[in-house]
Structures are given as C-alpha cells and as structure tokens.
Amino acid sequence: MAKTIMTVDDSTSVRQLVGFTLREAGYEVIEAVDGRDALRRMKGPIHLVVTDINMPGMDGIELVKSIRATPEYKYTPVVMLTTESLESKKQEGKAAGATAWIVKPFTPEQLLGVLKKVLG
Amino acid sequence: MIDRQKEAYREEAAELLAELEVSLLELEQRPDDTELIGRVFRVLHTIKGSGAMFGFDDIASFTHDLETAFDEVREGRVAATPELVGITLSARDHIQALLRASAGGEAVEPEAGQRILERLRRVIPVPEPSTEPAAAAGPEPVEGKPEQPTSYRVRFEPEADILLTGTNPILLLKEMESMGDYSVIAHLERIPELEEFDCERCYAYWDVVLTTAMGENSLRDVFIFVEDRAKIDIRTVSRASLEEHRRLGELLVERGDIGAEELDRVLDGIPRIGEALIDAGLVTADKVHAAVLEQQHLDAVREKRKKAEAAATLRVPAAKLDTLMNIVGELVTVQARLSGYTVTCGDAEIGFIAEEVERLTEMLRENTMSIRMLPIGETFNRFKRLVRDLSSELGKKVDLVTEGNETELDKGVIEQLNDPLVHLIRNSIDHGIEPPEARRAAGKHETGTIQLSACHAGAHVLIRISDDGAGLNRDAIRARAIERGLISADAALSESQIDGLIFAPGFSTAERVTEVSGRGVGMDVVQRSMDALRATLTVASTTGQGTSIALKIPLTLAIIDGLLVEAGGDYFVLPLSNILECIELVRESQSEAARRSLVTVRDELVPYIVLRDRFAITGEPPRIEQVIIADTHDGKCGFVVDRVIGDHHTVVKKLGSLYRHIDEVSGATILGDGTVALILDPDKLSASVLREAVQ
Numbered sequence: 093m094a095k096t097i098m099t100v101d102d103s104t105s106v107r108q109l110v111g112f113t114l115r116e117a118g119y120e121v122i123e124a125v126d127g128r129d130a131l132r133r134m135k136g137p138i139h140l141v142v143t144d145i146n147m148p149g150m151d152g153i154e155l156v157k158s159i160r161a162t163p164e165y166k167y168t169p170v171v172m173l174t175t176e177s178l179e180s181k182k183q184e185g186k187a188a189g190a191t192a193w194i195v196k197p198f199t200p201e202q203l204l205g206v207l208k209k210v211l212g
Numbered sequence: 213m214i215d216r217q218k219e220a221y222r223e224e225a226a227e228l229l230a231e232l233e234v235s236l237l238e239l240e241q242r243p244d245d246t247e248l249i250g251r252v253f254r255v256l257h258t259i260k261g262s263g264a265m266f267g268f269d270d271i272a273s274f275t276h277d278l279e280t281a282f283d284e285v286r287e288g289r290v291a292a293t294p295e296l297v298g299i300t301l302s303a304r305d306h307i308q309a310l311l312r313a314s315a316g317g318e319a320v321e322p323e324a325g326q327r328i329l330e331r332l333r334r335v336i337p338v339p340e341p342s343t344e345p346a347a348a349a350g351p352e353p354v355e356g357k358p359e360q361p362t363s364y365r366v367r368f369e370p371e372a373d374i375l376l377t378g379t380n381p382i383l384l385l386k387e388m389e390s391m392g393d394y395s396v397i398a399h400l401e402r403i404p405e406l407e408e409f410d411c412e413r414c415y416a417y418w419d420v421v422l423t424t425a426m427g428e429n430s431l432r433d434v435f436i437f438v439e440d441r442a443k444i445d446i447r448t449v450s451r452a453s454l455e456e457h458r459r460l461g462e463l464l465v466e467r468g469d470i471g472a473e474e475l476d477r478v479l480d481g482i483p484r485i486g487e488a489l490i491d492a493g494l495v496t497a498d499k500v501h502a503a504v505l506e507q508q509h510l511d512a513v514r515e516k517r518k519k520a521e522a523a524a525t526l527r528v529p530a531a532k533l534d535t536l537m538n539i540v541g542e543l544v545t546v547q548a549r550l551s552g553y554t555v556t557c558g559d560a561e562i563g564f565i566a567e568e569v570e571r572l573t574e575m576l577r578e579n580t581m582s583i584r585m586l587p588i589g590e591t592f593n594r595f596k597r598l599v600r601d602l603s604s605e606l607g608k609k610v611d612l613v614t615e616g617n618e619t620e621l622d623k624g625v626i627e628q629l630n631d632p633l634v635h636l637i638r639n640s641i642d643h644g645i646e647p648p649e650a651r652r653a654a655g656k657h658e659t660g661t662i663q664l665s666a667c668h669a670g671a672h673v674l675i676r677i678s679d680d681g682a683g684l685n686r687d688a689i690r691a692r693a694i695e696r697g698l699i700s701a702d703a704a705l706s707e708s709q710i711d712g713l714i715f716a717p718g719f720s721t722a723e724r725v726t727e728v729s730g731r732g733v734g735m736d737v738v739q740r741s742m743d744a745l746r747a748t749l750t751v752a753s754t755t756g757q758g759t760s761i762a763l764k765i766p767l768t769l770a771i772i773d774g775l776l777v778e779a780g781g782d783y784f785v786l787p788l789s790n791i792l793e794c795i796e797l798v799r800e801s802q803s804e805a806a807r808r809s810l811v812t813v814r815d816e817l818v819p820y821i822v823l824r825d826r827f828a829i830t831g832e833p834p835r836i837e838q839v840i841i842a843d844t845h846d847g848k849c850g851f852v853v854d855r856v857i858g859d860h861h862t863v864v865k866k867l868g869s870l871y872r873h874i875d876e877v878s879g880a881t882i883l884g885d886g887t888v889a890l891i892l893d894p895d896k897l898s899a900s901v902l903r904e905a906v907q
Binding site: 094102106108109112117119136137147148160167169173175186189190191192193197210212 | 221224257258260262264266375379380387440669764793
C-alpha cells in the first residue's frame with residue numbers, strides 16, 4: 093500500500109509544491125496548515141511528517157514534541173523545513189526529536205532524496 | 213506546473229502583504245505586543261522562504277534583511293520603533309512592486325530596494341549578510357565523478373535513544389548496501405538480559421566493510437542526519453589489503469582492536485589466532501568475527517575483480533525461469549505447511565529447523581523474483597518505431613522521449629503491458645497531438661512530444677504516458693457519454709470523472725473512425741488489461757497543454773502477500789496491499805446500522821459485505837466476527853469473516869476456464885495442508901455488491 097505522508101506548512105504554495113511532488117512520487121498525502129491542525133488530522137497510518145518550523149498556532153518544534161509524546165507516532169520520522177537563518181531553531185528541532193531537515197529553497201529531487209533516506 | 217506554482221505564490225504573497233500591512237499598523241500602536249512582532253516575523257519569513265522556493269530570488273534576498281531585523285526585535289534586542297515600522301511599510305510596498313513586475317507589470321528600479329535596505333541598516337545594525345554557503349540541503353546529488361573503487365570500514369554506533377528521533381538505523385545500513393559491495397556484522401554484546409531489555413532502545417552497533425566507487429563524501433552523506441546521535445567512524449582500508457590476502461592478526465591491529473605487541477605475545481606457538489585472542493580475553497568474539505568478515509569481503513572483492521573480465525551474464529531460456537518460479541511457488545506452499553505443523557507439534561527442535569527453512573525460502577523467493585525482473589527500456593524503445601510510422605502516416609510531427617528505462621518489472625508484467633501501451637500511445641498521437649498547423653497557431657512547437665516514463669513507487673511501478681497536445685475535449689467526452697447512455701444527461705461530474713469516462717466500455721470519441729485508434733475497441737481494452745494486472749489508471753489533462761495517463765502497476769504477479777481468512781470452514785485470501793485494518797464485529801449488539809450493513813470505524817461509517825452471505829455458506833457464524841477493512845475503488849469496504857488466520861505468501865494459481873467469468877475471484881492458492889483458498893478481488897467484490905444494491 094502507498095505510504096502516507098503528512099505535510100504541515102502555513103504557506104499554501106509550499107504545501108502545494110510538497111503535496112504535488114509527493115503525490116507524483118506515489119505517496120498518499122495529508123495536508124495540514126499548522127501543528128494543531130496536524131495533530132487533529134493524525135489518524136490511521138502516517139509514515140512520515142514533513143513540517144515547516146515557523147507556523148502560527150502551533151509551530152514545528154511543538155509539533156515534533158507532541159508527536160514524540162504520542163505512543164502511536166512516537167517513531168514516525170519527522171522532516172523539518174528550515175531556512176539557513178534559523179540555525180538555532182534547527183538545533184531546537186533536533187533536540188525535540190526531528191529526524192531530518194531540509195534547507196529552503198529545495199528542489200523536488202532533494203525532498204524525495206531525503207524522504208528515501210528516512211523512509212527507505 | 214511551475215507556472216501554476218508561481219501563480220499560487222503570487223496569490224499567497226498578496227494575502228501575506230495585506231496581513232503584514234495590518235499587523236504593522238497595529239504594531240505602531242502597540243510596539244511591545246510580542247504576538248504582533250511574531251506575526252510580522254512569520255509573514256516576512258514565509259515571503260522569503262517560499263519566494264526562494266519558486267524562483268523569486270529578488271524578493272527572497274530583499275526580504276532577508278527585514279526578516280533578520282525582526283528576528284532581532286523578536287529576541288528583544290531592538291525595539292519596534294515607529295521609524296522601523298515606517299521602513300518596513302515602504303519595504304512592503306517594494307515587495308508588492310516586485311511581485312507585480314514578476315507578473316509582467318512595470319519593472320522596478322533596483323536602487324529603490326537598496327535605499328530601503330540602507331535606511332534599515334541605519335536603524336538596526338543588521339549583521340553583514342553571511343557569505344557562507346547555505347548549509348547542506350540534505351544529501352546533494354552525487355556528482356558523476358568516476359572514482360576508483362575504494363574499500364572503507366565503517367563503525368556505526370547509534371546512541372541508545374536514536375529510535376525516538378524516528379531514525380531507523382537499518383535504513384542507513386541498507387543505503388550503504390546499495391552503494392557497492394557490502395558486508396556487515398552486528399555487535400550484540402550490549403544487549404541486556406530480557407528483564408532489563410527496553411525495546412525502545414537500540415543496543416546494537418555495526419561494523420561494515422564497503423567497497424564503492426562513489427567516494428567518501430557520499431558515504432559520509434549516509435549519516436548526515438545522525439552525525440550527533442551516533443558515533444561514526446569511517447576509515448579507508450589500505451590499498452595493500454586489496455592487493456593481497458591479509459592475515460587476520462594484521463587486520464585486527466589495523467582496525468585498532470588490538471596492539472601489535474599484544475598480538476605478538478599471544479601469537480607465540482598458537483595455531484588459530486582468532487580463538488587464541490578471544491581466549492586471552494583481548495578481543496570479543498564479535499570483533500574477531502568482524503575482522504574475519506573484512507578478510508572475506510576483501511577476498512571476494514579481489515576475486516570479483518579477477519572475474520570481471522569473464523562474461524558476467526548468462527542467457528537462459530525464459531521457460532526455465534517459469535519452471536523455477538513454479539517450483540519456488542510449490543516450495544513456499546510446503547514451507548507454509550511445515551511452519552503450520554511446527555506450531556501444532558510443539559517440538560522446539562523442529563521449530564528451529566522450520567524457521568531456517570522459512571528464512572531460506574524467503575531468500576530464494578526474492579532471488580528468483582529478481583531474476584525475473586527486466587528493465588522496461590527495451591519495451592520503451594520498441595515504441596520509437598511505432599511513433600515514427602504512425603506520426604508520418606497522420607501527417608504529424610511527434611518526438612518520443614523516454615525516461616526511467618532502467619526501471620525493472622516482472623517479465624510477465626512487461627509482456628502484458630505491451631498492448632495497452634501501444635494503445636495509449638496510438639491514442640496520444642491520433643487524438644492528443646495536433647497537426648503542425650494547429651500547433652503553430654496555438655503558439656507551440658510544430659513537433660509534439662510524447663513522454664514515456666517509468667519509476668518505482670513503493671511496491672509499485674509508475675508508468676506515465678504524457679503528451680503536450682490539445683488535452684481532452686471534455687465537452688465532446690460528455691456529449692458522447694450521454695449519447696452512449698453511459699451517464700445521464702444531467703449528471704454532475706467532476707473534471708476527473710469526465711476524463712475517466714474515456715476508459716468506460718464502448719466509448720470512443722474519435723469524430724471519424726481512423727485507421728489508428730478507432731476500430732470500435734476503445735480505451736476500455738486498456739482498462740481491462742490494467743485490471744488483469746491489478747493496476748490502476750489515472751488521467752490528468754489540461755486543455756491546450758496536454759494529457760497525462762499514469763499506470764500504477766504492482767511489481768509482480770506470481771506471488772502476492774495476502775491475508776488468509778476463514779468463513780464457515782472455507783478459506784479466502786485478500787491481497788494485503790488493499791487492507792487497512794482488521795476490527796471485531798458483534799452483530800447481535802448492532803442495531804440500526806446492522807440492517808444497513810454498516811460499521812463504525814474511527815467515526816466513519818464503512819459498508820461491509822458478509823462473505824458467508826455472499827458465498828452462500830451455511831451454518832452459524834461465531835458471536836464475534838472479524839471485519840477486514842480494505843481500500844477499494846469505491847472507497848473503504850469491510851469484509852466480514854469468521855476468523856483471521858494471518859499473513860500468507862500467496863502463490864497465485866489461475867482458475868480453470870470454467871470459472872474465468874467470476875470477476876470477484878482473481879485466482880486461487882493452495883494452503884500448506886492442501887486446502888484450496890480463493891483469492892478475492894476486493895474492488896470487484898465491492899463493485900458487484902454495489903451494482904446489485906443499485907438494481
């Protein structure tokens with residue numbers, strides 16, 4: 093069965109790009125606009141989460157912490173989208189339990205490369 | 213696609229700029245409101261980040277300094293003075309101008325932006341833009357620099373809590389495996405006794421010997437995300453090791469596991485070095501094992517080099533492979549029987565042997581399947597001629613571009629793909645690509661392009677046939693479907709539903725019957741062959757820009773992973789690829805919903821089909837039944853059975869011709885004890901029940 097990936101970003105255009113790239117590659121995609129929305133939508137099998145760091149409501153760091161505290165999704169890989177200006181945030185994300193990170197801007201190929209790495 | 217993305221960004225940026233303006237004006241009133249400051253920062257951050265993603269580099273670099281400035285404000289190092297707000301407002305206007313310019317509006321003079329940034333720097337000492345290149349954006353694509361194959365020894369010691377970051381260490385090992393010749397040994401001495409064992413921790417660490425031509429940087433890239441959560445030691449194995457056989461002791465010294473003097477001391481008059489070292493307590497058995505492994509690995513690589521000149525491939529008649537596959541199929545069946553017997557007889561010794569047999573059978577099965585895999589490129593290449601002949605016949609100019617030629621698929625699947633692909637390509641040339649004049653008039657290049665691509669996606673292969681022609685004529689499709697009675701005149705259909713109609717039986721939109729693709733058989737032939745392959749078909753079309761048809765095909769047909777279930781003493785297999793979950797059902801406790809055959813799964817009503825009813829199985833069902841929730845073409849559907857037995861490697865056997873017309877059953881398999889189990893097709897089963905319900 094196709095693997096399901098959740099993409100969390102408050103930016104519609106980025107969410108669209110990520111969603112489009114993943115669907116093209118044969119993944120099922122669930123979209124969420126921020127951390128809180130993501131947690132609400134987390135039902136059933138989710139094999140990976142791609143999340144932005146800076147979001148209103150609940151940000152990416154809080155989201156990772158919540159995911160790691162949910163028994164069902166404790167081991168779900170989380171890929172963070174960062175910008176180079178947020179080095180400290182990246183460290184925070186790692187400490188919170190992020191699996192991998194991608195620096196914006198990235199190409200669809202880079203995204204798929206990282207997914208392949210953490211998802212097999 | 214990219215244009216649509218850019219448009220999406222422009223719309224989004226316009227909204228964000230509006231939000232920015234409002235927030236800034238409020239900020240002027242309440243300069244200490246941290247929430248407002250956060251909002252301004254986030255808007256700038258999104259404009260910048262997304263801008264860079266979609267090629268709006270001017271906007272991204274201009275916004276960068278503003279973002280940095282507001283980061284300072286957010287950190288409380290600088291105040292949000294009215295002056296700063298004023299500058300940011302004019303910056304906002306500048307971004308808007310840049311956006312308009314990018315959409316074909318009036319060009320913006322670059323000095324205007326510079327002036328704003330200079331003003332900003334006077335208010336806030338923005339740190340000089342860092343000249344450092346951006347940090348690695350994940351693994352860079354490896355440059356195709358041919359390197360001499362080098363052997364590395366890698367020790368990978370993940371921290372015990374690495375699993376809690378969502379990292380699966382096995383995947384990293386697999387990634388190395390894909391890079392070249394690979395040997396691995398796991399060190400297990402840290403695994404505690406069962407009472408102290410915590411299954412959330414990773415106790416093992418690994419030694420890998422890898423011979424690869426991809427270079428050390430690619431090897432280091434494997435660990436890019438775990439660098440600070442694991443001890444990673446990568447060393448080059450000396451060239452000498454590759455030239456000649458190395459003695460075990462030398463390797464242990466070179467690996468740093470033991471000193472040369474200690475070795476000499478132990479070496480005195482002892483026949484087997486490895487055992488002696490272990491006895492002397494100088495190294496653990498695993499360490500010696502790892503070194504032996506390295507020794508063997510290097511020997512093997514050396515051997516391989518020698519053999520490389522000799523021909524490495526063998527031509528074998530396809531029939532022999534089919535026979536082999538059949539035998540493996542039988543073996544899988546027998547092995548299942550053995551495993552089944554082991555459970556009942558309770559003899560531990562036999563259990564041990566059965567597990568070994570199971571492991572070997574699995575390896576044999578995978579290996580045999582991989583032998584049957586062929587690259588699809590050969591099939592793709594055959595279409596070049598077809599495209600050439602057909603396009604000249606129709607007076608059109610068409611180029612065929614292929615991609616992913618190396619993608620491998622089961623031989624049987626490739627054979628069955630040929631005809632549908634011919635049909636789809638013919639259709640693209642005939643109906644999709646316009647004649648040269650029409651293309652010129654539409655501002656396209658005279659020569660149309662048909663792209664044929666293949667790639668792996670999980671347990672499937674995606675094959676896509678796309679053209680840059682006129683796209684599907686939805687009005688014509690709709691009119692034809694109504695005319696043919698496929699849909700009612702007032703049916704409200706989405707675009708994709710209309711597109712899907714071209715695969716409906718008896719459909720053909722050609723206004724005239726052409727030699728090429730209008731022989732009365734429509735695209736439903738394609739749909740039927742896809743069903744036979746358990747593949748799915750999807751169409752995407754943009755008027756004026758072309759049509760893309762995607763085929764999602766399972767990797768192999770001969771053996772599938774299934775779920776074995778039982779109802780009234782009869783056995784059935786459901787393909788595991790469709791199954792979502794299994795739940796219990798107590799029908800007597802159901803009331804209203806039961807009569808409508810619906811069950812509630814996670815707040816969602818799912819219809820179910822009772823196999824006992826469907827297949828007229830008599831007898832009393834157990835009080836607690838099981839519902840297998842599966843994903844079908846018609847959405848989720850449950851299948852009620854008495855009992856779920858478990859995973860089953862299902863060797864698919866075709867049914868005799870007498871039973872071919874039964875759509876709901878896609879085949880049969882023989883269980884370990886000789887019983888026959890029918891393989892159900894969840895899509896067909898739910899569709900047929902649905903059809904009957906409608907009637």
